[in-house]
Amino acid sequence: MQIDGRAYRTIWLDPEDGWSIRIIDQTKLPWALEIVRLTTATEAAHAIRAMLVRGAPLIGATAAYGLCLGLRVDPGTAAMEAAAAQLAATRPTAVNLRWALDRMLTVLRNTAPAERVAIAYAEAARIADEDVAQNQAIGRHGLGLIAAVARARPGSPVNVLTHCNAGWLATVDWGTAIAPIYAAHAAGIPVHVWVDETRPRNQGAALTAYELGKHGVAHTVVADNAGGHLMQHGKVDLAIVGADRVTRRGDVANKIGTYLKALAAQDTGVKFHVAVPSSSIDWTLADGIAEIPIEERAEAEVATLTGRAPDGTVTTVRVVPDGSAAANPAFDVTPARLVTGFITERGCCPASAAGLAGLFPEH
Amino acid sequence: MQIDGRAYRTIWLDPEDGWSIRIIDQTKLPWALEIVRLTTATEAAHAIRAMLVRGAPLIGATAAYGLCLGLRVDPGTAAMEAAAAQLAATRPTAVNLRWALDRMLTVLRNTAPAERVAIAYAEAARIADEDVAQNQAIGRHGLGLIAAVARARPGSPVNVLTHCNAGWLATVDWGTAIAPIYAAHAAGIPVHVWVDETRPRNQGAALTAYELGKHGVAHTVVADNAGGHLMQHGKVDLAIVGADRVTRRGDVANKIGTYLKALAAQDTGVKFHVAVPSSSIDWTLADGIAEIPIEERAEAEVATLTGRAPDGTVTTVRVVPDGSAAANPAFDVTPARLVTGFITERGCCPASAAGLAGLFPEH
Numbered sequence: 001m002q003i004d005g006r007a008y009r010t011i012w013l014d015p016e017d018g019w020s021i022r023i024i025d026q027t028k029l030p031w032a033l034e035i036v037r038l039t040t041a042t043e044a045a046h047a048i049r050a051m052l053v054r055g056a057p058l059i060g061a062t063a064a065y066g067l068c069l070g071l072r073v074d075p076g077t078a079a080m081e082a083a084a085a086q087l088a089a090t091r092p093t094a095v096n097l098r099w100a101l102d103r104m105l106t107v108l109r110n111t112a113p114a115e116r117v118a119i120a121y122a123e124a125a126r127i128a129d130e131d132v133a134q135n136q137a138i139g140r141h142g143l144g145l146i147a148a149v150a151r152a153r154p155g156s157p158v159n160v161l162t163h164c165n166a167g168w169l170a171t172v173d174w175g176t177a178i179a180p181i182y183a184a185h186a187a188g189i190p191v192h193v194w195v196d197e198t199r200p201r202n203q204g205a206a207l208t209a210y211e212l213g214k215h216g217v218a219h220t221v222v223a224d225n226a227g228g229h230l231m232q233h234g235k236v237d238l239a240i241v242g243a244d245r246v247t248r249r250g251d252v253a254n255k256i257g258t259y260l261k262a263l264a265a266q267d268t269g270v271k272f273h274v275a276v277p278s279s280s281i282d283w284t285l286a287d288g289i290a291e292i293p294i295e296e297r298a299e300a301e302v303a304t305l306t307g308r309a310p311d312g313t314v315t316t317v318r319v320v321p322d323g324s325a326a327a328n329p330a331f332d333v334t335p336a337r338l339v340t341g342f343i344t345e346r347g348c349c350p351a352s353a354a355g356l357a358g359l360f361p362e363h
Numbered sequence: 364m365q366i367d368g369r370a371y372r373t374i375w376l377d378p379e380d381g382w383s384i385r386i387i388d389q390t391k392l393p394w395a396l397e398i399v400r401l402t403t404a405t406e407a408a409h410a411i412r413a414m415l416v417r418g419a420p421l422i423g424a425t426a427a428y429g430l431c432l433g434l435r436v437d438p439g440t441a442a443m444e445a446a447a448a449q450l451a452a453t454r455p456t457a458v459n460l461r462w463a464l465d466r467m468l469t470v471l472r473n474t475a476p477a478e479r480v481a482i483a484y485a486e487a488a489r490i491a492d493e494d495v496a497q498n499q500a501i502g503r504h505g506l507g508l509i510a511a512v513a514r515a516r517p518g519s520p521v522n523v524l525t526h527c528n529a530g531w532l533a534t535v536d537w538g539t540a541i542a543p544i545y546a547a548h549a550a551g552i553p554v555h556v557w558v559d560e561t562r563p564r565n566q567g568a569a570l571t572a573y574e575l576g577k578h579g580v581a582h583t584v585v586a587d588n589a590g591g592h593l594m595q596h597g598k599v600d601l602a603i604v605g606a607d608r609v610t611r612r613g614d615v616a617n618k619i620g621t622y623l624k625a626l627a628a629q630d631t632g633v634k635f636h637v638a639v640p641s642s643s644i645d646w647t648l649a650d651g652i653a654e655i656p657i658e659e660r661a662e663a664e665v666a667t668l669t670g671r672a673p674d675g676t677v678t679t680v681r682v683v684p685d686g687s688a689a690a691n692p693a694f695d696v697t698p699a700r701l702v703t704g705f706i707t708e709r710g711c712c713p714a715s716a717a718g719l720a721g722l723f724p725e726h
Contacts, residue, residue, distance in 0.1 A: 225620025320568045
């Protein structure tokens with residue numbers, strides 16, 4: 001997608017050296033566009049854990065390239081398995097991380113060490129390119145949902161609420177939840193996005209508002225608390241969010257607070273869609289609340305907040321009194337019964353075991 | 364209540380001059396305890412509008428004292444009515460503001476101008492003292508709900524979730540939602556409070572965590588997004604919130620985001636109580652979603668956030684990209700069907716027209 005007229009992906013091979021990996025440091029957005037170079041698996045693991053890159057599809061692609069970097073140092077099997085384990089341990093909730101590493105290892109374990117580096121880079125590039133293609137397909141399939149609202153009410157913009165960032169910054173390109181919005185925008189359908197701020201890390205305000213703004217899509221930032229009120233008063237036509245892990249029966253782990261918006265959507269009759277590539281579906285799990293591991297992140301993410309001070313410097317301020325504890329569960333699980341449907345690269349389906357199995361019969 | 368060993372109310376008559384009004388400037392908490400002197404009705408109106416004082420009961424008391432300050436300048440009927448109108452126009456949602464002014468005017472309109480100042484100060488003091496007594500009664504009645512959980516599960520703390528600040532800082536003293544917690548704490552019942560951060564103004568972190576910390580009540584700050592997840596996992600025994608206006612059938616206007624927590628409570632079987640003095644009940648309204656006016660506050664409250672920078676200075680940082688719009692509805696309405704019951708100064712009742720009428724048959 002475009003930033004100030006220049007096309008970017010969120011992760012790419014350095015065109016000069018042909019092996020190091022470039023990423024956008026998302027902890028610096030929206031105040032600075034800083035490109036970081038990753039040269040080792042440890043640097044890639046740090047980028048995932050410290051959330052320089054985040055979003056389930058993007059951390060999958062980053063882990064894949066991280067494994068390439070590890071193999072450059074030591075293509076032996078023991079080192080490869082250790083690098084994969086290091087990368088897998090960075091974050092527990094998004095299943096794409098494990099999916100991408102499993103896919104890499106499946107290829108690499110059957111490859112002689114001397115050939116692994118080239119094979120690994122080729123497979124990582126395929127993972128990245130397939131993510132882009134899948135997200136474009138999600139955009140095409142989701143476009144129909146937005147177009148249907150527009151047809152039913154011509155002349156007024158379609159109001160979509162989203163939570164956290166499931167835009168192109170959460171993927172290699174195009175995004176999951178935001179891909180249909182970009183597709184609608186490209187098709188000339190007037191669309192307006194309610195952007196949840198998404199505390200504690202503010203990915204809605206910092207990332208979704210940033211990328212929508214750079215792309216010229218109308219949007220309004222609201223506090224995470226506001227979505228229910230907007231839905232009660234008819235100001236939301238549909239909600240679209242991404243996911244970090246979906247179980248085979250359709251329970252959805254996504255950024256903390258997603259469950260609350262799904263409840264409000266059900267209570268007010270607003271359709272609530274979850275956009276996911278199939279790499280986010282964990283076919284081994286059924287009950288999301290009982291089975292999906294929920295990452296607990298640092299208290300400091302709740303106790304502090306980063307923004308731009310009046311003098312222009314980016315400053316982290318404490319917002320919780322000294323001596324008060326904070327807790328930071330990073331995800332919650334929305335039961336399938338609250339989800340209208342999934343938007344996947346193969347089309348839309350109901351949020352149920354039968355719905356998902358119908359689109360992905362091979363599982 | 365106590366701050367560092369000294370007893371405070373949130374509003375009091377200056378003991379030296381006997382007529383000016385002292386308040387705690389709540390926009391400065393938790394980083395500084397600043398006492399502000401109000402000397403005119405206009406200053407009182409500003410204190411309410413700019414939220415130096417906030418919380419439905421406290422803005423009622425402040426409006427009452429603000430009218431006293433106006434009468435000192437001009438006790439004539441035209442000036443009195445103008446001052447009351449100025450104070451009433453400050454904030455639209457909390458009904459206590461209008462309730463307090465109506466109560467003052469009912470007394471003062473039947474009083475000769477020369478006697479109005481003394482009568483007004485006496486009535487404002489009664490409003491303040493009655494608020495304290497009512498909140499103590501709410502504490503006693505709500506204590507039973509907490510004690511019942513403690514009896515059923517001896518030895519482990521009772522986990523109460525609250526939203527925004529309905530503690531002593533929202534009232535003249537004791538609080539509404541937090542009064543039962545203080546009563547439980549005083550009774551030796553171990554209680555732990557989940558404090559929602561309550562964006563955009565962060566009154567949970569800035570005010571509720573502050574006052575609980577000063578009083579020695581165990582608590583943990585969480586993002587507004589986290590409450591549903593905590594309830595799903597059995598970490599919340601009951602939720603207690605305050606209200607800015609309750610309709611006669613039990614719909615509840617309260618700080619934006621309350622509705623989302625009530626939905627999660629219903630979905631997870633957690634009891635959801637609303638603590639209100641009768642001055643917060645608007646007997647003229649039935650349908651809260653359709654009829655209660657919802658204040659839209661400044662975009663800047665969403666786009667910025669104030670905290671303590673590493674150098675110790677209190678700094679306001681921008682958290683929304685330049686060029687992105689923000690919207691700031693300050694309240695939402697929770698339908699009565701989601702409310703387990705009310706805790707009032709006369710006892711507890713179901714959230715229904717019959718329940719409220721049973722406790723307050725005079726209306």
